[in-house]
Amino acid sequence: MDEKAGSGPDFRTLFESSPGLYLVLSTDLKIVAVSNAYLEATMTKREEITGRHLFEVFPDNPDDPNATGVANLRASLNRVLKDKKPDRMDIQKYDIPWPSGEGFEERYWSPLNVPVFGQRGVVDYIIHQVKDVTDFVLMREKEKEHARLNMELKKSAQALEDYEARINALLEVLLKYSVLDFSEKMQVSDRGDEIDAIAVGLNTLGEELQMAQAKEKEHIRKLEAGQYHALRKRREDQDHFTGRSQLGYRDR
Incomplete structure (x- = not known):
């Protein structure tokens, strides 16, 4: 035996x-x-x-x-x-x-x-x-960050729509004033301060709109960067795994 x-x-x-x-x-x-x-x-x-x-x-x-x-x-x-x-x-x-x-x-x-x-x-x-469980945890964290950035992007988009609506309303008021004939403009001359305030408000909203657009672009950049990083990490992990698989247990 x-x-x-x-x-x-x-x-x-x-x-x-x-x-x-x-x-x-x-x-x-x-x-x-x-x-x-x-x-x-x-x-x-x-x-x-x-x-x-x-x-x-x-x-x-x-x-x-x-x-x-x-x-x-x-x-x-x-x-x-x-x-x-x-x-x-x-x-x-x-x-x-x-x-x-x-x-x-x-x-x-x-x-x-x-x-x-x-x-x-x-x-x-x-x-x-x-x-x-490293891959699972890191993927979950990336998903949470991606969801957070998406939420911020939606808020930025809504803010842009609000700014544009307010700007359009002010432009409409200024446009109505600009098409009045001379006699009509004289009748509303006592509202000059109001028109000036509208113009100032329009400038302010324009600046806020530019800031909101810049913020939105930054959110988009972060989202794209996160997606690129995730793709690169997956490729690095695949290369690392392939290399270790080729080594096998030779170093033990």
Whole structure:
């Protein structure tokens, strides 16, 4: 009989080859095991992170003053150790360092932390499972920004219509005055201040109209820029994915 077949499956190989993003932590939060998919998603190598403390490998992004990833994950892992129950976290912004050490990449994750029990019900390990939801979150943020700009554009368009209506009303008054004959103009000469006020108001509205048109153009520019950025980001992601797929697991 084949000794390898008789010895049963190699569970470490099975774990490392699983399609999910898994990290196994000791109770002192040191990395014990990691799946290949997790290594790929976090741009890390097994031999470089195994045995090290979780937050040494994945610290907060120092360039993000609002980073809460470490604090939130630490709190969740402590709850697992204390309550001995799985703890599902809300979507977390947790940037990961580039392998070159030159900065961090923005990432969003959906984490689940699960206790692994040993003898007498003691927690021996924690399985840290994550799903990379970065594309979903960034797309949702872009959609919100796009909707906001669209709303502002609609408001600007409505404001332009209002300005044009008011200008047309003033022009109509001035036009009626301009077609009066001399005798009729003399009869309304006592309304000269009113006509002057209309002319001033017309100039003011003209300036406001120009400002509103400039604002509308700026909103359109932002919308077009956002669409271009989204298209370029998708192309960069496709190129990045293609490049990583070609590398496969050679660097692990």
